[in-house]
Amino acid sequence: DAGVIQSPRHEVTEMGQEVTLRCKPISGHNSLFWYRQTMMRGLELLIYFNNNVPIDDSGMPEDRFSAKMPNASFSTLKIQPSEPRDSAVYFCASSTDRDLGNTIYFGEGSWLTVV
Amino acid sequence: QKEVEQNSGPLSVPEGAIASLNCTYSDRGSQSFFWYRQYSGKSPELIMFIYSNGDKEDGRFTAQLNKASQYVSLLIRDSQPSDSATYLCAVYTGGFKTIFGAGTRLFVKA
Numbered sequence: 001d002a003g004v005i006q007s008p009r010h011e012v013t014e015m016g017q018e019v020t021l022r023c024k025p026i027s028g029h030n031s032l033f034w035y036r037q038t039m040m041r042g043l044e045l046l047i048y049f050n051n052n053v054p055i056d057d058s059g060m061p062e063d064r065f066s067a068k069m070p071n072a073s074f075s076t077l078k079i080q081p082s083e084p085r086d087s088a089v090y091f092c093a094s095s096t097d098r099d100l101g102n103t104i105y106f107g108e109g110s111w112l113t114v115v
Numbered sequence: 116q117k118e119v120e121q122n123s124g125p126l127s128v129p130e131g132a133i134a135s136l137n138c139t140y141s142d143r144g145s146q147s148f149f150w151y152r153q154y155s156g157k158s159p160e161l162i163m164f165i166y167s168n169g170d171k172e173d174g175r176f177t178a179q180l181n182k183a184s185q186y187v188s189l190l191i192r193d194s195q196p197s198d199s200a201t202y203l204c205a206v207y208t209g210g211f212k213t214i215f216g217a218g219t220r221l222f223v224k225a
Contacts, residue, residue: 031211042217043159043203050211091158095213101147101166102207106158 004107006092012113018080021110023092034077035091082114119206121216134191136219138204147207148187152200194223
């Protein structure tokens with residue numbers, strides 16, 4: 001079974017440009033999470049969805065960040081305009097509440113560098 | 116107070132020794148507890164989870180949970196150089212939300 005699929009794997013962009021990160025959760029999973037990881041702040045939960053509905057976006061750092069989940073198999077995280085301090089690894093993850101403990105499974109991450 | 120706290124390390128142990136990794140959490144209503152391993156440049160991968168007080172063993176790994184003390188630990192027996200990684204403690208607090216600690220870096224010296 002395919003895991004969580006993220007794209008792009010790596011992106012280098014200039015400050016001020018729009019960045020869109022994409023995620024396909026594991027088939028059958030009904031919760032989807034966007035995390036950001038940096039050396040300074042560790043793994044931060046940005047936003048999560050359940051059954052395609054955003055549940056908590058309190059971790060989204062600024063209005064420049066937005067996330068959508070138009071259907072059960074696709075989500076996007078958008079940064080507009082991007083800034084150098086947004087440089088980080090962005091992980092998408094998914095889980096199912098049919099799984100004891102709600103175990104989270106991660107994608108391979110999108111490595112973003114804003115110059 | 117951070118919701119999930121771990122010693123950042125690095126923790127250095129010789130090959131063959133027992134590595135002990137610790138984690139505390141603040142939400143008494145937390146339901147499930149996880150240990151993930153993350154190699155440099157890779158994504159976190161699940162090692163094991165525990166949700167009942169006591170010990171849970173899986174191969175060389177043992178997770179220990181004490182809900183009264185709000186404490187979770189991971190023991191790695193017969194540590195190998197390939198165990199060198201960052202270990203993340205994660206806590207499911209309910210409402211679909213899982214919070215991660217900052218991780219402990221482990222070095223196993225050959």
